[in-house]
Amino acid sequence: MEIMKNIEGSTAQLALVGRLDSITSTQLSKELDNLFENGPISIVFDFNALEYISSAGLRILLTAQKKINSMGTKLKITGARPLVKEVFDVTGFSGIIEIE
C-alpha cells in the first residue's frame, strides 16, 4: 500500500493506494502516530485508490477517530469506492466516521 501525504495548515490529506489490510495497516498506524505527535490536526482521507479495507484497517480508522474526538479536530473520508463504502455501512462505521 502507498500513502501520499499532503499537509496544508492544520489539515493533513492522506491518499491511500492499494489494500488496507492487517499487514499494511501498521504502516498507516505509524503514519498517523507521527501526525498526531505534532499537536491537534484534522485529517482528510482520500480513498479513491483504496481497493480493499479489512477489519484491521477499520481498527486504525477507529483509533484515529477516537484521537480526533479527544483533540476536537475533524476526520473525514472522501471518495470511497462501493466495495469499501459497503464495509463502512455493514460495520456501522458510516455512523461514527464522516464519510462523503
Next chain:
Amino acid sequence: MKMRTKQMRIKIQTRLTLYLMVLVILTTGASGMISTIAQYRALNDNVANSLTTLALLAAKEINGNELTLIRSADSEQSSNYFDIQTILRRIIESANQISIQEVSKLMNSNEIELKKAKESLKIVYVYTMYVEGDQIYYGVDAYPSTDKKNHSIAGTLLGEGSKDEDIRKTSKQIFEVLNGKGPLVSDPYKDEFGTWRTGIAAVYDDSGKIVGAVGVDASLEFIHKEGRRLIASLVGNTVFLLIGAALLSVLLSKKITRPILMLSEGVKKIGDGNFEFHADLHTNDEIQDLADAFVAMNENLKSYIKNLSKTTAAKERIESELKIANSIQSSMLPRIFPPFPGRKEINLFAVMEPAKEVGGDFYDFFFINEDKLCICIADVSGKGVPAALFMVITKTLIKNQALLGISVEEILTTVNNMLCSDNDESMFVTVFIAILDVKTGRMTFSNAGHNLPLICSAEGGYNWLSCKKSFVLGGMENIKYSENECKLEKGDRLFIYTDGITEAMNTKGQLYSDERLRCFLNDSKNLGEEELIQAIRNDIKSHVQEAAQSDDITMVVMRYNGI
C-alpha cells in the same frame, strides 16, 4: 573433497627440501665445479712451470763442454759424468725432499707401491740428451748405474723404435729445444711406465752452441691424484651442504607448517561443532592473520549459534504454546453435533477455521431457557493472539448477559460498554446475535456491524436478512443497538457467517463474494446442514486454489423444524 585428498599431495616440508637441494646443487655444485677446474688447471700450469724451471736450472749449471764428452756407457766412469750426475741428482732430491737412494728404493718397489711412489714423487727422472744424426740419445742420468731399472745408459737411443704417436710428438718437441727454440714442457704423453710430462732445456757449450738438453720427467700420477682429491672434496662439500640444506629445510618447514597444522586442527574442531578454538600463534605474519581471522570467525559463529539456538528455542516454545492455545480456543466453542440431541425443533451445524493458530472469530449457541435458543457469531478485528484474547472476553460477556434473559438489544449495549472500558488498543468485534423462540418461531436479532445473514424460506431461495445496521462492539461507548424481529416457518434456514468466506481471495486477487455465496447456497438447498457446510468449504477451496487462507472462516447453519 575426497577426490582431492586422494590426489598426490606433496607436503610443504618435502617441497621445501627439494627446492633447497636443487638450490644447493645449482650453487655449490656449479661454483665448485668451476673452481675445481680452475684449480686443476693451475696445478697443471704449476707443474709445467716448475718442470721448465728445474730443467733450465740444471741446464745452466751443466758444463756443455763436459757434456759433449759423454757419448757411451764407458764414459759413465768419467769425473765429468759424476759432476753432471750430481747436478741432476740434486734436482730430484730437492724437488722430492728425499735422497736419490730413497727415490730409487721407492721406484723399485712392487707394482702397487710403485703407483703410490709415482703419486708422491714430484720429479721422477732427470737426465741429459744429445742428438746424433737425426736420433736422440741418453747422456747422463740422475740415477746411479747400480739402479738397473731406472738408470738409462749413456749412448742408448731415447724412445727407441717407438712408433707411438705421443713419443714421436715429444721427440719433435725435444728437437725444437735442441734447435734453439728455448725451454719448454712437453705435452702429456704415455709410455709403458705411465703418463708423463717432461721439462726440456738446452745445454750450451762455451762457444754458445747447443750441445744437448736436460729432461725433467714428472709422473702425472701426482696431478691425477691431486685432481681426484679436488673432485672428492667437491663432492664431499656438496654432500655436506645437501645434508645441511635438508636439515635446515626440515627445521624451517616445521616452523612454517607447525602453525598451519595447528590451525588446521582447530578448524577441523570447529567443523565438528566444537567452538573452543584458541589459536595460540604468535608468528606475526600472514599465518597469524589467518589465525586471527579464524578466531574472529569462530567467535562470530559461536554467538550466531548461541543466538540461533536461543531463537529456535523461543520459537518452539511459542509454537507449542500456540498449539495449546488453539486447542483451548476450539474447545471453548460447541463442537459436538448435533448439539441438542433431544431438541427436534432445530438442526444446527457450525464450523470455525482460524487462518493462524488462533483466530478472532467465534460462534456460540445455547438455550437460555426451555424455549429460547441464543445463536451468535462474531468477528474480532485483526487476527492471531490479540484477536483470540478479545474473542474470549467477548464470548464470555455475551453468554453471561444472554443467560440473564434480557433482550438482544440490551445484551449488545451492555457488552459494548464493557468492552469499551480499558480498550486501549481500539479492538472491536462485529456480532450478529439472534434469540429464537423454538415454540413459536419468533426470532429477535441484532447486528453490530456484522455481515448480513442469509435466510431461506422453505419454498423460496436464500435472501439477505434485512436488519437495522448498528456500530461494532468495543468501538465507541453508549452506542444504541436496534432490535429486529421476524418469524421462522417450518423448514426455514438461517445461514450466518463471517467475512472470511466472502472475502476469501484467490491468487488473482478475486474475492469469493457475497453473490457467489448466495448462489452456491441456492444450488445446495437439498443438502443437510453438515453436508452444506462441507460443500461450502470445498467451494471456497476451489476458488482460492493455492492462495493462503487470509482470514478466519466461520459459519453456522440452523434449520427450524417447528414443533
